[in-house]
Amino acid sequence: MPELPEVETVRRGLEPALVDRRVTSIRLNRPDLRFPFPAGLAETVSGKRIIALRRRAKYILIELDSGHILLVHLGMTGRFTVWPPDGAARNLGEFYYLEQADHGGDGTHDHMVIDLDDGARVVYTDPRRFGFVDLVQPGDVDSNRFLAGLGVEPLGNELHADFLAAALAGRKSPLKAALLDQRIIAGLGNIYVCEALYRARLSPKRLSGSIVRKRGSSPLVEPLVHAIRTIIVQAIEAGGSTLRDYAHTDGSSGEFQQRFDVYDREGEACRTQGCTSKIRRIVQSGRST
Numbered sequence: 001m002p003e004l005p006e007v008e009t010v011r012r013g014l015e016p017a018l019v020d021r022r023v024t025s026i027r028l029n030r031p032d033l034r035f036p037f038p039a040g041l042a043e044t045v046s047g048k049r050i051i052a053l054r055r056r057a058k059y060i061l062i063e064l065d066s067g068h069i070l071l072v073h074l075g076m077t078g079r080f081t082v083w084p085p086d087g088a089a090r091n092l093g094e095f096y097y098l099e100q101a102d103h104g105g106d107g108t109h110d111h112m113v114i115d116l117d118d119g120a121r122v123v124y125t126d127p128r129r130f131g132f133v134d135l136v137q138p139g140d141v142d143s144n145r146f147l148a149g150l151g152v153e154p155l156g157n158e159l160h161a162d163f164l165a166a167a168l169a170g171r172k173s174p175l176k177a178a179l180l181d182q183r184i185i186a187g188l189g190n191i192y193v194c195e196a197l198y199r200a201r202l203s204p205k206r207l208s209g210s211i212v213r214k215r216g217s218s219p220l221v222e223p224l225v226h227a228i229r230t231i232i233v234q235a236i237e238a239g240g241s242t243l244r245d246y247a248h249t250d251g252s253s254g255e256f257q258q259r260f261d262v263y264d265r266e267g268e269a270c271r272t273q274g275c276t277s278k279i280r281r282i283v284q285s286g287r288s289t
Contacts, residue, residue, distance in 0.1 A: 001130075002074045004154065004187030005235035005256065007058050010080060014122070015053045017082045018062065022049045022117040029111050033126060034075060037112075038135040044068055045114075045135075057150050057186035067138030071146060075130030085119035150186040154232045159185060161222040168208040168221070175211065176204035176284055185228070190287050191241060192231050194263045199227040204289045205282075234259070 002010070026042045048064040055061065062070035072078075112124040112133065124131075136144050152158035167184045168175075179185060179193045188196075197204050200223045202211065211220040235241060238256035257264070261271055266281040266288075282289050 001076050001189060002058065002078075002240070003189035003191055004055075004058060005192070005232060005238075006240035007060060007074065007187075008055050008236050009240045010074070011053050011055045011060050014060070014080055014082065017084070017120055017122065018050045018053060018116070020049070020051070021120070023047065023064075023114055024117050025115045027113040027115075029113070033111060033129045034073075034132040035134075037133055041070075041133070041135050045070060056147055057153075057182060058189070059146060061136075061141075069136035069141060071134040071136055071144070072124070073132050073146070075126060075128065075132065077128045078124065078126040078131030081123045081125060083121040083123065149183055151182060151184040152186065154185055154187055154228050159225060159228070161218075161225050164225055165212045165218055165221045169212045171208035173208050174204060174284060175202060175206045175208050176289060178208040179228075180287075188228070190289075191260075191263050192228070192235065194289055195261060196224065196227040196231045198262045199231065200224040204284060 023045050024047075026045050028037050028042060031037060044066075045064065045068070048066050048068070050062060051065050052063040053060065054063065058073060060072040060074075062072065064070070107125065109125045109127040110123050111126055111129070114122040114124075116122065124133075134144070134146060136147075141147060152163065164184075168178055171178055176193055176197060179188055179196070180190070182188075194204070200220070202220065202224060211224070212218045235256040238259070241255075241257040241260075262279055265279045268279050270277045270279060
């Protein structure tokens, strides 16, 4: 599933194509994805001007001049393709191999088609349909069922050693599980938690509370916060991680997978200087570590 760096990469790719453009029409090619499309979505969005694109955790927020927000989650295989007026398509967020090419909004897996006032077309494609779209009413962003209760952003000022120490203190869950809890840090997923824990030299099986001293601080927490921030920044700069080959060469693949220290490297040699061991995979709560 695309994690924060991949979603941020998609947001940055969409921003120049969408912001300050007016939606002339929106077409839904099926009634649902993971969840049904909101009632009245096309009527509400059509005619509105897009004023901003934001990201919260793993969600893309498309803000309209009416105060409504189009919330998009990419799920496992969701991606956007921007078709400029000249027809030179650009794929955004194609993180998994697709056997079938979809073109111009009429493909088998093209589920939402947005036409803009400059003649551009933006197509949301999702073969497995684990993604979803929600329409947030004006003023309801903080109470939205998908956004309410999310934790701090990994790159925000709210994430610091004191915060994380307080959040982990007394917890008996494995450290990896705590970092995947979206109520603590929003947007982290399996890939970047594995990488951050390795860089911080902390076992994913270690009890969360054990890295915090009784007085609420720990020399182990600061390196973990630093590792999380560093990993996320580097992944965004690399365009995220692409876990399988692209179907087409005109899509820009992420490159951070080439820098993985541990994720998806079972049986391969450890890259740490002086280490002669091989990477071993374990399973925690149904997830590979």
